[in-house]
Structures are given as C-alpha cells and as structure tokens.
Amino acid sequence: MIKKLTVPSRGAKVAAGAVVVTLSFAAVAGAETFGFGTTPTEQEIAAIDIDVMSDGRGYPEGSGTVAQGKEVYASKCAACHGENMEGVKEAGGAALIGGRGTIGTPKTKKTVESYWPYASTLFDYTKRAMPFNEPGSLSNDEVYAVSAYILHKANIIDANATMNAETMSKVEMPNKDGFIADPRPDIFNYR
Amino acid sequence: MTKAKNPDLTYPDLSSYEIPEDKLAQIEGMRDAEKRALMARKAELEECECREGMFPNPMASRRSFFAGAAAAAAAAGSLPVVARAAAPPGAKEFEVPSDPTKVQGRLTNDDGGYGSRSQFEDEVRWRFPTKTKESSWTMTPLAAGMGMITPSGLHFxxxxxxxxxxxxxxxxxxxxxxxxxxxxxxxxxxxxxxxxxxxxxxxxxxxxxxxxxxxxxxxxxxxxxxxxxxxxxxxxxxxxxxxxxxxxxxxxxxxxxxxxxxxxxxxxxxxxxxxxxxxxxxxxxxxxxxxxxxxxxxxxxxxxxxxxxxxxxxxxxxxxxxxxxxxxxxxxxxKDGKARQFSFTMEAKSVITFPSGEMKLPGPGFYEITGLAWSGRGRVKDVEVSTDGGKTWHLASLQGPILPICHTRFRFPWMWDGNPALIASRCIDETGYMQPTIASINEVRGVNGHPKFASIYHLNGIMAWAIGADGSVVNAAHKV
Structure with a gap:
C-alpha cells in the first residue's frame, strides 16, 4: 500500500491522526523542524527592529527638547505640515494639531492632538516614515525633539520638556480612551 | 449589446454633505479620478462622432465595432474606424491587416517569450488623485471583468x-x-x-x-x-x-x-x-x-x-x-464618538457589474445580469438578485468553484421590458450573514443617527443600479 507522505501542519496535528503525521514527517524531513534559514545576529535584528510600543518598549537611546524640535520641524516638516502644523493640502501633509473634542461631531478633525491614542505612535511613525522626501533619515535625537515640539504645540507637554524613552512613555494622549474593539457583526440579518 | 451615452459629468453638490474635511477630500478625489476617465472617453466619443453604440469605456474608440442591437447602425455605414498612435498599457501596437488570412502573422515568440494583451483591449486601473503619486491608490475595472480572477496587472x-x-x-x-x-x-x-x-x-x-x-x-x-x-x-x-x-x-x-x-x-x-x-x-x-x-x-x-x-x-x-x-x-x-479599532474582517458583499453605472442598454430584451459576491468569513452561499427595487428577490446562479474568501461570479437571466427598473444583488455567506442595506449599516454605526457625518471604512451594503426607460444605468445606492 502506498501511503501519501504529508508534512506537518497545525491543522493536521489537531485534526488528523498524530501518529501518522509524525511518522511521515520523519520520513520527509528527519527532524522536528525543517531548519531552513539562518539565525539572525542581534545586530541584524536591532538594525530593523525600530518599532516602539504604547507601553514604552522599543524607545531608543537619545533625547530632544521642545526648542530643538522647533528647529527640526522648521527644516524637515513645515513644508508639508505647515508652519503652525495646520497641514498643507497641496503637499498632502496632514494637520498635526487642533480638533480636540471634535471626534464624532460634524466638525470631526483627526489630528495627532485630537485622535491619536498613543504618543508612541507619533515617535514610531516619524522615525520609520518621515520626512516624506527623506524617509527614515532623522536621528533618534531629532525624532525625540520633533515629537516634543509637536506634543507641546498640541498642549500636551510643557515648553521646557525634554523627551526621552522615559518621558515619552509617560505621555497621556487626550484621546487615549477613544477606541473600542470591533463589535461586528453588528447587523443581525441572518438566515 | 450596450450603447454608451455621452457621459454626464455633473456630480451631487458636496456643500450639503457637511462632513469632515478629510472625508470630503477623499470623496472629491474619487470623483476626480472617475471624472478624468469619463472625460477621456467623452473626448474620444466626440472625436469619432459615435456617441451611440459603444461599450462604455474611457478608450472605447479603439474597439471600432458595434454589437447586438446596435449592429444596425454599423450596417447603415457609420462604423467608426479610429487609429491610435500608442497602444494601451500592457499592449503593443501592430498594423492591422485588412484580411489576416492573406498575410503571415507575427513571428512566434517574437515578443521575447512574455506575452502582452491585445492592442484592442484597454481596460486600466484608475488612480485616486492624491497629492503625491507615491501615496495613492488605484481601482480595478470591474465592469469589464470576467470570471473571478483579476488579471495581475489590473489588481487594485x-x-x-x-x-x-x-x-x-x-x-x-x-x-x-x-x-x-x-x-x-x-x-x-x-x-x-x-x-x-x-x-x-x-x-x-x-x-x-x-x-x-x-x-x-x-x-x-x-x-x-x-x-x-x-x-x-x-x-x-x-x-x-x-x-x-x-x-x-x-x-x-x-x-x-x-x-x-x-x-x-x-x-x-x-x-x-x-x-x-x-x-x-x-x-x-x-x-x-x-x-x-x-x-x-x-x-x-x-x-x-x-x-x-x-x-x-x-x-x-x-x-x-x-x-x-x-x-x-x-x-x-x-455614533457614540468612539472609534472601532482592529476592524479586520471584510463582511459579505456583492455588486452587479453588468449592467452598471454609465452603461446604456440598447432596448428591451434579454440581458444577463452578472456580478461578483464575496465574504471574508468564508464561502458565498447564495446571491439574490432583485429587478424591482428589492420587493422580490431571486436566486442567481453561482459559477463554480465557490471558494472560501474568494470572489464568486453570479449570473441572472433577465428579460427587460423597457420600463424603468431598479436592480440590486445581496450576498448570503456560509455563516448565514446576509449583506445588509446601507441604511441598516448607517442606523447601527451612525450616519442616520448623526446625519452630518459619515464613516470611511467597511461599507458592505447593498448596491443598486437604476435603469431608465432610455436604457441608461445610474448609481442608485441607498434605493434598495
């Protein structure tokens, strides 16, 4: 009798006969895993592990002040986001501040100030994708500084604030409680 | 089979919408993308003086043929022949012999070993006119699609x-x-x-x-x-x-x-x-x-x-x-001002792709209504079609194979009596979920509760098309 050789899959392990799967797996690979690929070095991981999480994990070394951020903003950001962070429609740059309290009203204005629930997202996104014409070019100090300047202009932190891993982690955004889990299906028209 | 009409380039007045700026900008952008494509078609229609009798397509004059009931116009001698300098995207321009049986055709594998589409096929994606071309999106031409697979080059x-x-x-x-x-x-x-x-x-x-x-x-x-x-x-x-x-x-x-x-x-x-x-x-x-x-x-x-x-x-x-x-x-x-997060699933949805907006039916008679249905929760179980604005619904036939989380082609034979009609489809997926009306979505999520603003994502409501006595087909969303 010819048996079909199979490879392990999670579904098979759960649903099918575990013994058969294990045997045929051994016949194919002779090991518990395929073992393809290599082990990345810590440096290789660190080089692209740039995300920052809302609980503060992932913030890099460095710091920046509101005053320093003002300079970074003027040279790297203002062209698209406007001198006063009001956004520049022609450039496709969104408004960064204002609109607080408008979410869910006819005048809804989504900005970092009014809508973004976590300061970590501001740091993370600026670091990974901004400025648009030179993505990923800002140093950690510059990202801390420009984050500080935006958060200050959004009336979230003081003018004399210095932002670093510790202070950024403690920022509470105005709309932090503005999000709920997806409740769908929300229309019960079943048959 | 269909007749194009001179496209109507007027759109509803957005000033009455009273919706947030970012949403307004998105609607305006979608409008401009469509307008641009329709204007291209209008220009060609005028150029070839063939307002009647062509499939609605921004570059329809390439096809220079009539079909179905419009063949009479061709017989009358008004068949347009329009030459174009450049081939459509994805095609190469070749000379068209008057009789392909009297000359040898192109050399085998002379395309370098990778084929291209016919120079007479010109369906293209449209680009949403964002301010930058780097951050933008394009839309698949569903009206001309066949079967369930989207050609890789037309994928949105x-x-x-x-x-x-x-x-x-x-x-x-x-x-x-x-x-x-x-x-x-x-x-x-x-x-x-x-x-x-x-x-x-x-x-x-x-x-x-x-x-x-x-x-x-x-x-x-x-x-x-x-x-x-x-x-x-x-x-x-x-x-x-x-x-x-x-x-x-x-x-x-x-x-x-x-x-x-x-x-x-x-x-x-x-x-x-x-x-x-x-x-x-x-x-x-x-x-x-x-x-x-x-x-x-x-x-x-x-x-x-x-x-x-x-x-x-x-x-x-x-x-x-x-x-x-x-x-x-x-x-x-x-509607309570909170934002739903991690709304991953694309719920059951369907749309009639033929006849659909901007087409024109040449007259009463047989039409095969066809379209696509899909659900992020599994297989499409049934698709129902209405030709009377949702008063009665009839099962459409589904083209196999019906695969989970996959476009499913449906077809419904229809004799149009020439009176105005409102056609629509609704999808029922294997979980039993039935595609809701747009009104019922808005009732739950808030557009009706707050008539002055609207959502952006996850609209899977029933889409309808209104067919006029003259055969014109227009968007009738919300009317079923």
Whole structure:
C-alpha cells in the first residue's frame, strides 16, 4: 500500500491522526523542524527592529527638547505640515494639531492632538516614515525633539520638556480612551 | 449589446454633505479620478462622432465595432474606424491587416517569450488623485471583468511610499520576538518549505467610501473597484511559527514592509496560526512588484491594508503595536464618538457589474445580469438578485468553484421590458450573514443617527443600479 507522505501542519496535528503525521514527517524531513534559514545576529535584528510600543518598549537611546524640535520641524516638516502644523493640502501633509473634542461631531478633525491614542505612535511613525522626501533619515535625537515640539504645540507637554524613552512613555494622549474593539457583526440579518 | 451615452459629468453638490474635511477630500478625489476617465472617453466619443453604440469605456474608440442591437447602425455605414498612435498599457501596437488570412502573422515568440494583451483591449486601473503619486491608490475595472480572477496587472493598489524595487537575492525576512529560535529567511529559503496555493480576494476597507451618505460615483469601478482576486502561492505562516517556536503568552505579530513607509500592522496570533500565508506567487508567477514582490503577507478575509507587502520582518509579541495604520487610520468613528479599532474582517458583499453605472442598454430584451459576491468569513452561499427595487428577490446562479474568501461570479437571466427598473444583488455567506442595506449599516454605526457625518471604512451594503426607460444605468445606492 502506498501511503501519501504529508508534512506537518497545525491543522493536521489537531485534526488528523498524530501518529501518522509524525511518522511521515520523519520520513520527509528527519527532524522536528525543517531548519531552513539562518539565525539572525542581534545586530541584524536591532538594525530593523525600530518599532516602539504604547507601553514604552522599543524607545531608543537619545533625547530632544521642545526648542530643538522647533528647529527640526522648521527644516524637515513645515513644508508639508505647515508652519503652525495646520497641514498643507497641496503637499498632502496632514494637520498635526487642533480638533480636540471634535471626534464624532460634524466638525470631526483627526489630528495627532485630537485622535491619536498613543504618543508612541507619533515617535514610531516619524522615525520609520518621515520626512516624506527623506524617509527614515532623522536621528533618534531629532525624532525625540520633533515629537516634543509637536506634543507641546498640541498642549500636551510643557515648553521646557525634554523627551526621552522615559518621558515619552509617560505621555497621556487626550484621546487615549477613544477606541473600542470591533463589535461586528453588528447587523443581525441572518438566515 | 450596450450603447454608451455621452457621459454626464455633473456630480451631487458636496456643500450639503457637511462632513469632515478629510472625508470630503477623499470623496472629491474619487470623483476626480472617475471624472478624468469619463472625460477621456467623452473626448474620444466626440472625436469619432459615435456617441451611440459603444461599450462604455474611457478608450472605447479603439474597439471600432458595434454589437447586438446596435449592429444596425454599423450596417447603415457609420462604423467608426479610429487609429491610435500608442497602444494601451500592457499592449503593443501592430498594423492591422485588412484580411489576416492573406498575410503571415507575427513571428512566434517574437515578443521575447512574455506575452502582452491585445492592442484592442484597454481596460486600466484608475488612480485616486492624491497629492503625491507615491501615496495613492488605484481601482480595478470591474465592469469589464470576467470570471473571478483579476488579471495581475489590473489588481487594485494601495501604496503609502511608492513601489519599492527589491532584488529578491538581497531581501530577507527576519522573524523574532517571543520565540525560541529567531530566524532569518532568504526568499529562496521560504520557497523550500511546503507550499500552498489559495484563491483569495483582497479588498481595501475603504472600498465604497463615497457611497455612505448618498449615491455619488457613477461607475462600478469607482464604487467597488478596491477589490481583486488572485491565486496566491506561498508558505503557510503556521509553518514558520512552528519553526521559530512561539513562546507562551504571544498574542500579536507585527508585520513590517520594506517600502519607504516601512508599513506596519499588528496581526492577532490566532489569525497567523489559522490561514495566514507568506506569499511569493500570484496567478502562477512571481508577485507583481506593486503587489509586494518578492514576498507579502496574506491574511485571507482581513482588510487589504493588513496584507503587508514587501514583507521584511515579523515580530512576535504579547500586545498590539498601535501603529499609525491601526490607530489614526483604518479605525471607524461610530455614533457614540468612539472609534472601532482592529476592524479586520471584510463582511459579505456583492455588486452587479453588468449592467452598471454609465452603461446604456440598447432596448428591451434579454440581458444577463452578472456580478461578483464575496465574504471574508468564508464561502458565498447564495446571491439574490432583485429587478424591482428589492420587493422580490431571486436566486442567481453561482459559477463554480465557490471558494472560501474568494470572489464568486453570479449570473441572472433577465428579460427587460423597457420600463424603468431598479436592480440590486445581496450576498448570503456560509455563516448565514446576509449583506445588509446601507441604511441598516448607517442606523447601527451612525450616519442616520448623526446625519452630518459619515464613516470611511467597511461599507458592505447593498448596491443598486437604476435603469431608465432610455436604457441608461445610474448609481442608485441607498434605493434598495
């Protein structure tokens, strides 16, 4: 009798006969895993592990002040986001501040100030994708500084604030409680 | 079969919409994209003096033929013959012999070994006119589509930092975080694993964003063109998770792309274990660059943005990462002012693609109503069609194979009596969920409760088209 050789899959392990799967797996690979690929070095991981999480994990070394951020903003950001962070429609740059309290009203204005629930997202996104014409070019100090300047202009932190891993982690955004889990299906028209 | 009419380029007045600026800008953009395509068609119609008798298409004059009832016009001697200097995108221009049986044709394999479409076929995606061409999107021409597969070159797109050019030989995927054995995979490594192929749709959750409040765009490409279906081939993500050994407590995985946006989304680990895939193939060949070459994430049934293209990193974690695309974007503000987050599933939906907006039926008689139905929750069970504005519904025939999380082609034979008609379709998926009306969606989520604002994402309501006594077909969203 010819048996079909199979490879392990999670579904098979759960649903099918575990013994058969294990045997045929051994016949194919002779090991518990395929073992393809290599082990990345810590440096290789660190080089692209740039995300920052809302609980503060992932913030890099460095710091920046509101005053320093003002300079970074003027040279790297203002062209698209406007001198006063009001956004520049022609450039496709969104408004960064204002609109607080408008979410869910006819005048809804989504900005970092009014809508973004976590300061970590501001740091993370600026670091990974901004400025648009030179993505990923800002140093950690510059990202801390420009984050500080935006958060200050959004009336979230003081003018004399210095932002670093510790202070950024403690920022509470105005709309932090503005999000709920997806409740769908929300229309019960079943048959 | 159909007659084009001189396109109507007027649109509803947006000043009465009273909706947020960002939403307004998106509606205006969609309008401008459609308008541009319709204007191109208008220009050609005037040029060839053939306002009647052609399939509605922005570049229809290439086809220089009549069909069906319009053949009479051709017989009368008004058949237009229009030469064009340049071939449409994806085609090459060749001289057309008067009798192809009297001259030898083109040389075998003279195309270099990779074929192109006919110079007489000119369906193209439309681009949403964002301020930058790097961050933009395009819509699939559904009206002319056949079957359930979208040609790779017509698959809708959404890019946030342009289309990167990546040499697969120097691309790798690093999997790390809460696992026993972090791994770095070359594209060649990934192709050594047991592979799988699945035919799945991908739909942008912004598909239909212009139609929440009232009928707005004119064509099905505008109202529904942000969905496409391909056969995707790759390695199940569960295989990779087995390889790296996921640690207890892991709940989310960050997927990250290698484009200029370094696009990121958090994926629930249950989804990663169930049917997620790292795809390197599309419709029998490598992924197209605009679809994520050399590798992309496939999360069948989830909103398109989560299918991270140009995948370079997967980080296993205990919490979601709260990236920009899952906080400031792709969240739905509903009527209590709260925003729904992680609204992944694309719910059951369908649309009639023929007849659809801007077409013109030449007269009473037989028409095959056809369209697409799909559900992010599984197979399409039934599609029902109404030709009387939703008073009565009839089962459409479904073209097999009916696959889970896949466009399903439906057809419904119809004798049009020449009176105004309101046609619509609704999809019932295998969970029993029936595609709701737009009104019932708005009632729950808030447009009716708050008539002055509207959502952007996840509109899966019933789409209707109104057919006038003159055979013209117009958007009748909200009317069923």
């Amino acid at each position: 797109e959404r890019h946030h930092g342009g289309i990167p050019t990546i040499n697969p030989a120097s691309h790798s995927l690093i999997v790390h975080g809460m696992c026993d054995k972090p791994k770095k995979y070359s594209v060649a490594d990934l192709k050594r694993f047991p592979s799988d192929s699945r035919i799945n749709f991908i739909e942008c959750s912004g598909n239909g964003l212009t139609e929440f409040k009232a009928p707005y765009l004119k064509t099905v490409q505008g109202t529904h063109g942000l969905t496409s279906t391909s056969e995707w081939t790759g390695v199940p993500l569960s295989t990779i998770l087995d390889e790296v050994g996921v640690k207890p407590g892991a709940a989310w995985i960050l997927a990250e792309g290698a484009d200029a946006a370094v696009m990121t989304r958090s994926v629930p680990i249950d989804k990663a274990w169930s049917d997620a895939m790292i795809a390197y193939g599309q419709n029998g060949e490598a992924l197209r660059p605009e679809q994520g070459y050399p590798i992309r994430l496939m999360l069948p049934g989830y909103e398109g943005n989560t299918h991270i293209k140009w995948l370079r990193r997967l980080e296993i974690s205990d919490k979601p990462f709260q990236t920009r695309e899952e906080t400031s974007k792709y969240t739905d503000v509903v």
